[in-house]
Amino acid sequence: MNDAEVQILTEREPGEVGLVRWEDFHSRTPFTFDCGESIPEFTLRYETYGRLNRTRDNAILICHALSGDHHCAGVHSLNDRKPGWWNNFIGPGKAVDTNRYFVICSNCIGGCQGSTGPSSTDPRSGEPYNLRFPMLTIRDMVRTQHRLVRDHLDLPRLFAVIGGSMGGMQVLQWAIEYPEYVHKIIPLATTGRQNAQSIAFDEVGRFAIMRDSEWKNGDYDPGAGPNVGLAVARMMAHITYLSDQGLEEKFGRSRKAGPGRTFFEPEFNVESYLRHQGASFINRFDANTYLYFTKALNRFDLYAPDGSLEDSMRQIRAGALVVGFTSDWLFPPAQNRDLVHALLRCGKTASYAELGMTLGHDSFLVHAPDLYRLISTFLAS
């Protein structure tokens, strides 16, 4: 097979980014959070896929959601059971085409997958930050990412910033904070501010964590912690990421087969599924990060006191494709539409796509050729 044939094959059949490895960006300059507190240095763990072009203007930043991380495509070893969380979107010939774009994703500040967060050691005390970690905002996430892409990776600008849910909030904040730096944005399944119901669910999760006797005011030992509270928070939140219809199609009232169950142990398959979600989450996520991230989500608010979005949207220069999902009841379509309407009222270039997918909020993560096409076309346009 000659090079031309390889090229044709790659363009026709989406490929995999394959083996990837993360890198760490150590920022040695103090960072001052929106709350006014500072930390002397921080680390952002990140991954990149594809190649930067000579003009250094083909970079796309992916922003992750609450439970995500920097590992959004490829595998870390050939034995990995699961690839990165957006592997279906990112790769050679995929919606975010690594043959064309240089793709970056970093674990957010405050996170627990290698970036500096509550579980990291405060170099000033030699102790973990835990609740001494400064209160965090979406804007803090964006400003630390900016150091990574501008100062460390030396990118003159970002071709695009893409993300869903909490990632979508970062996308919006990027376009507001660094209007000249961002060419295109694709916020998915997101909002300019959460409604009371979403805040309420997050509060129940935080309550479950903080009232778990193992939480110890945030000073639990590494490896220990409020596992029950964190599992409860995750199980509940996971229901809100899906939908009535999605759960019905996947599980309905189907029951577990096999040996007799004990009294109140899982009987319906949806119960076992949720327990599995809870159990696997506590193995990979830090409870304090969960508190900080949900609080950042709840406080994010692009609206002016009079209920208008225009003051925030006016400064945006990037072209926007906002994507909502009909079955998303956590960040409902109306909240996504609101963003586009405000952008249009400000004379910006913005499109809205509402996809009729049944899986709820998590629709932005699943196999969706319509969505792939929307994204690749918008990026290429």
Added chain:
Amino acid sequence: MNDAEVQILTEREPGEVGLVRWEDFHSRTPFTFDCGESIPEFTLRYETYGRLNRTRDNAILICHALSGDHHCAGVHSLNDRKPGWWNNFIGPGKAVDTNRYFVICSNCIGGCQGSTGPSSTDPRSGEPYNLRFPMLTIRDMVRTQHRLVRDHLDLPRLFAVIGGSMGGMQVLQWAIEYPEYVHKIIPLATTGRQNAQSIAFDEVGRFAIMRDSEWKNGDYDPGAGPNVGLAVARMMAHITYLSDQGLEEKFGRSRKAGPGRTFFEPEFNVESYLRHQGASFINRFDANTYLYFTKALNRFDLYAPDGSLEDSMRQIRAGALVVGFTSDWLFPPAQNRDLVHALLRCGKTASYAELGMTLGHDSFLVHAPDLYRLISTFLAS
């Protein structure tokens, strides 16, 4: 004022049932649950309002929901801050008019407000039942109520059975189990079976309770118990009883006033509201009852394996008014409609009313003149 004037006033302006007191029905005959296990005796605590007529055929049974009890109207003392849970529906001149009807409501078997349940003493062992209490079904609730109204109160039949949510399931089961005994039924905001999403929420609540270290396999001391787990279960469930729009109208993103809050303590008013719901619930509800009741809810299923309701509905003789609420996403309107469609396909007398109220599942509890009129007219027709 003479008697005639008083009478006119009572008919024009709804009055209050006023001071009421509960009574206990002690059934000394063993009761065998659907699961095959028996208890040697049981108590049902109940209240009545209004007067039984000479022909003893004006009795209406009210069935309570998961967190309800026998106290649905009036006050226990003149200092009571709150009257019974359906006081707005029940009273002289109200939707369920105690000038015309003799109204009965009992705390369900398995409950924790005076009726025999997990926290009661097993007379055979002298110890609390706790998890030795037999697994419970909605049908068990109905069959024990039947002893109360037929054997103890000596009623030849019930003029009507009314209830919402878990109460609505009992209403349906009453009409199925004792078709000759029930003249009219009004199930509100209910279902012939729960969907996967509702089961999922209940499972998270049970998980929170059973993984609370204070649960001790159900053998916690009276006065102690899995208070964190029960509060979490209640807070989460309470969100599902309301609606996006209802919460938005009541709270939106309004914040607490007053002195500075600690780190992750309630900041938005909706958070304080939920914490209050959790805190007050643990003072009045037993965690094991919560497990038994939610399991009974989850297992309730009037549908045949082929997905049809007709086999269950065919035996019903009572005229039915089924009421659904557009904003109810826990037991959505479609599930209520399904019941009526099946009744109509079986040639039964059934009507469906879907009310456009915004408060979600709990709409059946709130001030609603349209609903009052529907119920009083259906009862009088």
